[in-house]
Amino acid sequence: MSSPHPSSGANGAASAPPRQTPVTASLNRGEIVVAVCFFLLGGALIAIASGYSIGSLRRMGPGYFPLVLGGLLCAVAVALLVEVLRSRNPAPPLPxxxxxxxxxxxxxxxxxxxxxxxxxxxxxxxxxxxxxxxxxxxxxxxxxxxxxxxxxxxxxxxxxxxxxxxxxx
Amino acid sequence: MELLDNIALGLETALSFRTLLFCFVGVTIGTFVGVLPGIGALAAISLALPITHHFDPTSALIMLAGIFYGTMYGGSTAAILLNLPGSITSAVTCLDGFPMARNGRAGVALFLTAIASFIGSSFAIVVVMGFAPVVAAFAVQFSSYEYFAIMLMGLVASSSLSSGSPMKGIAMVIAGVAIGMIGTDVTSGQYRFTFGLSGLSDGVNLVAIAMGLFGIGEILANVGRKRDDQAANPVTLRSMMPERDDWNRVWKPAARGSVLGTSIGVLPGVGATLSSFMSYIVEKKLSREPQRFGNGAVEGIVAPEAANNAATQSGFIPTLTLGIPGDAVMALMLGAMMLHGIVPGPRFLVEYPDMFWGLVMSFWVGNLLLLVLNIPLIGLWVRMLSIPYHILYPMILVFVCVGVYSARNNVFDIYVALFFGLVGYVLQAFRYPAAPLLLGFVLGPGMEEYLRRALLLSRGDFWAFMERPVSATLLVASALMLLLALRPLVKVLIKRRRAAVPG
Structure with missing residues (x-):
């Protein structure tokens, strides 16, 4: 949720998102690793599902749906990578x-x-x-x-x- | 007349001693959890899920629902007193609630949020009573096409309208649907993605995944984090009385918040959090003195609190009449019913009228109890705020572990919960929202089932979805939401191209 108005005075969790400075895109290694993990998950879905019977659009086998899902996930992961390459989120702490x-x-x-x-x-x-x-x-x-x-x-x-x-x- | 009969039937259930007790326990736990920052409705309901598994379904549902709407009342307390949202839905309440507290008007703020919560809930309960039967009657004609379309829209909405990056939400929803496929394929009976583990042959347990994500995950996020321990000042009953000026400012925002919250709550995939943000924005836009917002405007706390309570109550309409949960909490509710062997859907109202009307009437009872818990007894909750987290979290962990084990008497599920706790922590740290994952997990299996059935009926023709008005509308709506969500990504690409050109 991003409100067009800068919320004045308060610094709660809901205050306006910090303005991104579009000067240099810093690489955030953690973000990239996570996005790549999603890509690998999609790939794994495709790999495993292609071992099941696929069937046809009319009579879907147990492999059809996961195959489509895996493809979608790979595509989303690529989009995530594009988005993440420009993000400047600080790496979260690992306690x-x-x-x-x-x-x-x-x-x-x-x-x-x-x-x-x-x-x-x-x-x-x-x-x-x-x-x-x-x-x-x-x-x-x-x-x-x-x-x-x-x-x-x-x-x-x-x-x-x-x-x-x-x-x- | 039929409505009156139903109300009588509902009251009979809701006013029995047993139900009253469960309702009271539910709303009390809800307020407690809502007040405490660091555990929210999702954690509380997943914790209560294995326990309520041993009750009769009506009591279980009434208690879980009580926890849910109870947290909506409690959430504002920490937001006002400490500027910490007790639950996500009350994050907006910080904006004007905390300034009010700094101006010495904490009592008034607490009083008004309780009243606003009650107004929002009441309006939405009336809507539930009036509309749920209508929706159910209409939905009886729905077939696989419509159900697939509604589920798809719910998933798209939950992922793309959540705060933060919509892409991350979409990735989580797909991962959730994928996790939902683990286990036995209903149609062919084949095991999928079980990796030879017998613990996965019935699929991943809902309790384990929810407890992992929202119990263990939230504990990991909060333990060891340095908190500046602000002490909340005690609140006296006398300090809670609003002035005449406050009363005049309250009614219209509360009414608008109620209506907005109720309408947003009905939509699949968007829940109470969005409604509170939206109503804050609306109030600020409509106000003649927008500069008061952020400095302790009563409108800024009343409208969002009315809205999130209204959305919570009206969210029961799609959950109970279509079997499609609006948000992750409702997904857990749905899961709880399915654990009891009850499948919510259009036939639920006809088959279990005592349960449906008992639940709805218990909302009235619960909200009245909450009014008492949150106005005269508010001092008790304020004192609760001083319980340090390092004492609380080992206790919560015990409930998490024993709870997960007891759901299926299965040690394997504890490992599953730990896995989701660790993964969930990392993902949430990178701002991947966890709620869409849970929603995908709950809706996924049904979605695949309906898609297969629909395509079997249409002989593999996708246009069949567009030939039916309801499913066509919903699919177009989902596509629009997706486009809207993807807009920022497109902007990034355009910006990159433009960055090469100076100016």
Whole structure:
């Protein structure tokens, strides 16, 4: 949404987009990589779909629609590249610490939930993911882990009856 | 008379103790989520989806809907007090809401947005009650051609009218449709794009994809980001009373916002966010003193808040009568119904009148509850704003993970959610909107199905789409929207050519 009026005074998320200075087009490597990924996705769609039976326009096989879609996606990706080559968006930050810790927490949860049960999985998730942000002390993390274990056992196992054990030996 | 019977039927459902309870829980969660910046309606509804899976469908739908329109009320609170939109739909409210707060009129702003929200919702609910049966009756004659055309228009609109680059929206919509094809092909029974993984043979789980994109993705975007912790000043009930001058300025913008929001909400593919932006622009254009906008004009908060609430309510018309969701939140709603084995469409009103009218009447109940939650109890929510995010996000993650697992009792879905969380974060960081992806995912399979059926009927002739007035109109409209969206790209190309010539 771009309003023709410069919004005065406020600096909220909705304020007018920054004016692009059309002096030099800087290459934004991240943007290009993403656009190329979309192109590759389109290519993969075409490659895989051509292994399915295509059929005719009248009687489409399972490969027809994905084939068309893959072609469209490739075309859009090319257009994106054109657009992106002129954009001057700054590269977004990649917050490594939260990224790794949250992902690790989720992976551990997935690994533990059927092996050791709900409570160990929840505790592992809370501790690992909370370490993604340095503000919380061990006591606070422990408290959140405890509260969430109780809440999830009561809500999901007792109230909703999910076939899972709180602890599994 | 039939309407009165239906209202009675709806009230019977909506006023039962069980439904009242779910409605109350829904709107309370909605307000809570709406107030907190960093989680929005999409995250909240995807979180609630696996839980409501265990309820009866009517209660589930009423609660999910309550969460949805509840966030519309709550969203303005953080926008006014902290200049942070609690949800995207209230981003515009920052523009005049925060200046009002700085002028010491935060209470008035909160009061007026609650009233405006109620006006917008009420108008739209009346429209839903009047028009949904009409649309449904009309849509009974629709065949594969019309459904394909409506779905296509929904996807085109959602991608090209979203904020930012329309090309990015279109890429996301196509990716969404592609992800929707994973699993068993309905027509031939063949597995497609499953990569030999048994977890994908039934397709990607809606809960996993939504939780990944909007739960995990949003957490990744917010954790570790430095916030300047502004404390919101407490709001007293007495400070909320508007002056006479305010009352005079409120009615017309609220009425215009309601009408505009309701009409935009009905369109497939465009949701509440667009309606609030549009109504802000309209108010500013119509105003005799446009310089007041941005400096605390009440019109600038009243109209968008009326509009986004109206759009939210009227968005139920296409979702319930055609089975075509207007935006990503509605797509989740539709997904929730399908998880319960109910397929929304023109026959929904006839087959499940108690559910439809119960839901609509629960809107009244929910909006009345929200008025209470957001005016006398506003102090409670203001205090909520001081909960730091680093305490909140590990808790949300637990709900995300347990929720995803419980939807199909399947560990594989947790990995899927993580994948979409990571990819979603990166894409959103590069300003690829996530909502079109979800909409494409939900609408894609039906679209392919209808296209195949339509072409089978027409013996492979594409002109059949143009020979039917409804589908022809919709297809032309979609083409126009696409052209409009592609205009900037064409401009870039022209500019490049012109850049060679000085002057």
């Amino acid at each position: 490594w610490r939260p990224f790794t810790m949250v992902s690790l927490g989720i992976l551990c949860f997935a690994f533990l939930i059927e092996r050791l049960g709900m409570v160990p999985a929840v505790i592992a998730l809370v501790i690992l993911s909370a370490l993604g942000d340095r503000t919380l002390g061990p006591l606070a993390i422990g408290a959140i882990a405890l509260v969430m274990s109780v809440v999830s056992v009561l809500l999901f196992i007792t109230a909703l009856g999910i076939p899972l054990a709180a602890f599994k030996g």
